[in-house]
Amino acid sequence: MKVMKFGGTSVGKPERMHQVKDLVTRGDEPTIVVLSALSGTTNALVGIGEALADADRILAKERIDALHAHYMDFYPQLLKTEKGRAKAEDIIKEHFEFLNIILKISFNEAINRDILAQGELLSTKLFYTLLEELEIPAVFLIALDFMSIDENSEPELGKISEKLKAILAQHPEQKLFVTQGYICKNHRNEVDNLKRGGSDYTASLVAAAINASVCEIWTDIDGMHNNDPRIVNRTRPIAELSFDEAAELAYFGAKILHPASIWPAQQYNVPVRLLNTMDPEAHGTLIKAGVEAKGVKAIAAKDGITAIKIKSSRMLLAYGFLRRVFEIFEKYKTPIDMITTSEVAVSVTIDDLTHLKQILKELEVLGSVEVDENQSIICIVGNMVSETRGAVKSVMDSLVDFPIRMVSYGGSRHNVSLLIDSKFKKDALQNLNEGVFTW
Numbered sequence: 001m002k003v004m005k006f007g008g009t010s011v012g013k014p015e016r017m018h019q020v021k022d023l024v025t026r027g028d029e030p031t032i033v034v035l036s037a038l039s040g041t042t043n044a045l046v047g048i049g050e051a052l053a054d055a056d057r058i059l060a061k062e063r064i065d066a067l068h069a070h071y072m073d074f075y076p077q078l079l080k081t082e083k084g085r086a087k088a089e090d091i092i093k094e095h096f097e098f099l100n101i102i103l104k105i106s107f108n109e110a111i112n113r114d115i116l117a118q119g120e121l122l123s124t125k126l127f128y129t130l131l132e133e134l135e136i137p138a139v140f141l142i143a144l145d146f147m148s149i150d151e152n153s154e155p156e157l158g159k160i161s162e163k164l165k166a167i168l169a170q171h172p173e174q175k176l177f178v179t180q181g182y183i184c185k186n187h188r189n190e191v192d193n194l195k196r197g198g199s200d201y202t203a204s205l206v207a208a209a210i211n212a213s214v215c216e217i218w219t220d221i222d223g224m225h226n227n228d229p230r231i232v233n234r235t236r237p238i239a240e241l242s243f244d245e246a247a248e249l250a251y252f253g254a255k256i257l258h259p260a261s262i263w264p265a266q267q268y269n270v271p272v273r274l275l276n277t278m279d280p281e282a283h284g285t286l287i288k289a290g291v292e293a294k295g296v297k298a299i300a301a302k303d304g305i306t307a308i309k310i311k312s313s314r315m316l317l318a319y320g321f322l323r324r325v326f327e328i329f330e331k332y333k334t335p336i337d338m339i340t341t342s343e344v345a346v347s348v349t350i351d352d353l354t355h356l357k358q359i360l361k362e363l364e365v366l367g368s369v370e371v372d373e374n375q376s377i378i379c380i381v382g383n384m385v386s387e388t389r390g391a392v393k394s395v396m397d398s399l400v401d402f403p404i405r406m407v408s409y410g411g412s413r414h415n416v417s418l419l420i421d422s423k424f425k426k427d428a429l430q431n432l433n434e435g436v437f438t439w
Contacts, residue, residue: 037119
């Protein structure tokens with residue numbers, strides 16, 4: 001059995017949903033299809049939640065009506081029969097009645113998560129209705145019946161596997177299953193989610209839970225590129241990556257893949273393929289264990305980074321200094337991306353500024369603190385890149401015109417990371433593209 005995940009752009013138009021139908025029915029292997037919400041829907045639902053959080057029910061109603069109109073325009077183009085269209089209209093009516101009821105009750109975070117879940121429920125129900133109209137046998141799986149997270153928002157893979165296998169065992173003759181990405185139940189049995197990009201995570205968890213033959217991630221680009229194709233001229237898709245290389249790229253800014261989605265597949269050695277819905281015959285990118293090719297494979301950049309430097313003349317040979325620094329970030333559940341140290345100072349980077357004021361206040365007890373905002377991490381990834389002769393020289397030569405705030409080298413055999421001011425990012429990526437890759 002394999003897993004096929006389709007993102008919002010892949011199901012965002014009626015004709016593209018028909019393409020997805022063709023892709024999931026063209027082979028004989030049993031398949032679980034994981035769908036994201038239609039493109040734009042999650043943003044719209046976030047906007048509805050924000051308006052309600054601000055107690056602006058008029059704005060929330062306007063946003064609900066605008067989204068409702070989009071779906072009322074969508075389904076007649078998707079479905080052709082009177083029966084199919086009637087069912088789709090009922091589905092849309094049900095979900096938008098729910099959103100309108102929420103306008104009348106007290107808003108809280110649990111309700112907000114219910115709002116955010118509507119997108120995936122709508123997309124999968126409409127897609128399943130299309131399969132029914134075309135008399136394509138399939139089973140509709142509700143992700144909330146098997147996808148769960150614990151009190152730390154970590155997926156409960158053992159429980160997910162047990163529940164999902166039991167559900168699949170009830171349909172031994174079926175070859176096609178449709179379910180939702182992103183949504184899950186939390187430890188309080190409330191509707192929750194795997195955060196933005198979480199449909200990739202769902203697909204990887206499902207693939208690990210059933211020991212799938214492959215986890216296919218279908219988007220609107222032909223695999224992971226060696227640089228950001230949105231801002232860099234002349235990029236190319238990468239044929240193969242190791243799990244470690246893909247994880248570094250996803251974490252440090254490659255938007256095609258959710259950062260957390262590599263771990264389950266790697267743990268259970270399930271190959272991941274990144275494919276293009278608009279060009280199904282393109283090779284894409286295969287992510288697997290045992291990729292041996294050395295050298296620089298790709299470059300990614302992560303924006304919205306803040307650098308914090310803590311300087312203390314008492315740091316030299318002071319036992320416990322770094323521990324006290326890290327305990328402050330741990331206290332506020334704020335992850336650190338990069339760290340560099342000298343005899344009298346330590347610099348770290350973060351991208352979550354929720355508790356920045358509290359963190360800085362506590363750090364100031366340890367020494368003087370400097371903050372640099374609007375930074376970008378540029379990540380150069382490849383198998384044993386830090387040990388490949390000449391690789392780091394070509395990186396530094398390419399960036400000779402730009403001030404580099406921090407360098408992380410040697411912490412990973414697959415990654416060299418640099419921190420620069422975000423205003424230099426685009427030119428720095430272009431220079432690296434020309435200086436590091438052989439064209």
